[in-house]
Amino acid sequence: MPGGTTIRAYAKINLTLEVLGVRPDGYHALRSVVMPVSLFDTVRLEKASDVTSDYPGEGDISVKAARAILPPGAGVRISLDKAIPEGGGLGGGSADAAAVLVALNEMYSLGLGVDRLAQIASSVGSDVPALVLSRYAGAVVMEGRGEKVSPLGVSPGRLLHIVLANPRVHASTKEVFARCSSHMAQNPEILYNMREALASSDRGKISEALANDLSGAAAALHPEIASAAERLGAVVNSRVSMTGSGATVFALAESPETADAAVAALEAEGFWAKHVTNECPVV
Numbered sequence: 700m701p702g703g704t705t706i707r708a709y710a711k712i713n714l715t716l717e718v719l720g721v722r723p724d725g726y727h728a729l730r731s732v733v734m735p736v737s738l739f740d741t742v743r744l745e746k747a748s749d750v751t752s753d754y755p756g757e758g759d760i761s762v763k764a765a766r767a768i769l770p771p772g773a774g775v776r777i778s779l780d781k782a783i784p785e786g787g788g789l790g791g792g793s794a795d796a797a798a799v800l801v802a803l804n805e806m807y808s809l810g811l812g813v814d815r816l817a818q819i820a821s822s823v824g825s826d827v828p829a830l831v832l833s834r835y836a837g838a839v840v841m842e843g844r845g846e847k848v849s850p851l852g853v854s855p856g857r858l859l860h861i862v863l864a865n866p867r868v869h870a871s872t873k874e875v876f877a878r879c880s881s882h883m884a885q886n887p888e889i890l891y892n893m894r895e896a897l898a899s900s901d902r903g904k905i906s907e908a909l910a911n912d913l914s915g916a917a918a919a920l921h922p923e924i925a926s927a928a929e930r931l932g933a934v935v936n937s938r939v940s941m942t943g944s945g946a947t948v949f950a951l952a953e954s955p956e957t958a959d960a961a962v963a964a965l966e967a968e969g970f971w972a973k974h975v976t977n978e979c980p981v982v
């Protein structure tokens with residue numbers, strides 16, 4: 700349709716998330732491997748005279764993204780069809796914002812390169828630069844508060860069957876960070892191990908390399924997260940990690956059948972659960 704476009708905004712999981720210290724601005728310095736997964740929101744954009752969104756709440760961050768990139772006088776009507784649960788550590792709102800930046804760059808022929816897009820993204824939200832770059836590069840490394848992003852440079856080289864599980868609690872990012880004790884010492888092995896594990900395409904190695912320094916704090920605030928992790932680990936028979944500041948946990952299943960069976964079992968126990976993969980086609 701002339702003047703309009705529809706795109707997918709993929710969720711992310713943090714394969715690793717290291718808390719390296721507290722910055723002078725009060726934010727925590729992080730290092731994280733962020734990988735997009737096949738669960739997506741659908742974002743529809745139509746040229747308009749001002750910037751509006753049909754989505755209350757998280758729609759705000761998409762509006763903020765549109766305002767940050769559009770030249771004066773240009774506008775857009777944003778419609779969001781949400782599939783990514785909010786506040787679960789899956790980056791839904793940030794993915795929508797990243798999709799808006801990338802799509803408006805094209806729609807309005809702004810000619811911005813990915814580095815400039817990532818720079819604008821960092822004024823929109825901490826996770827947005829990683830989700831902009833991941834649209835071009837797949838898995839990325841994010842550092843600092845999230846403003847430094849680079850392609851990881853390796854991809855799993857095979858389809859991963861990932862089971863997401865959420866105990867239907869909302870973990871406040873602010874509260875989780877306030878409670879976490881960072882290890883404060885850079886440990887290059889965590890990033891190195893994940894890179895090597897992905898390059899090997901070995902599900903067991905990738906599972907072993909999963910790490911999240913926020914898990915303890917999130918589970919202390921919400922014991923339901925620990926219960927979800929325990930149940931997920933049992934039904935998938937694999938190591939479990941948490942994404943972002945929670946409350947979603949995930950594990951790599953041996954086969955699509957194991958993943959589907961795990962989702963059915965978890966849903967029967969009242970969890971939100973989803974079988975996703977690392978395949979995120981641009982459509």
Ligand code: C5P
Pocket residue numbers: 725726727728729824825826843844845872873874876
């Ligand atoms: O990024 P967002 O605004 O969602 O973060 C919410 C809160 O989480 C921040 O106000 C801050 O207290 C904490 N946070 C942090 N370090 C980060 C990201 C978030 O301390 N890198």
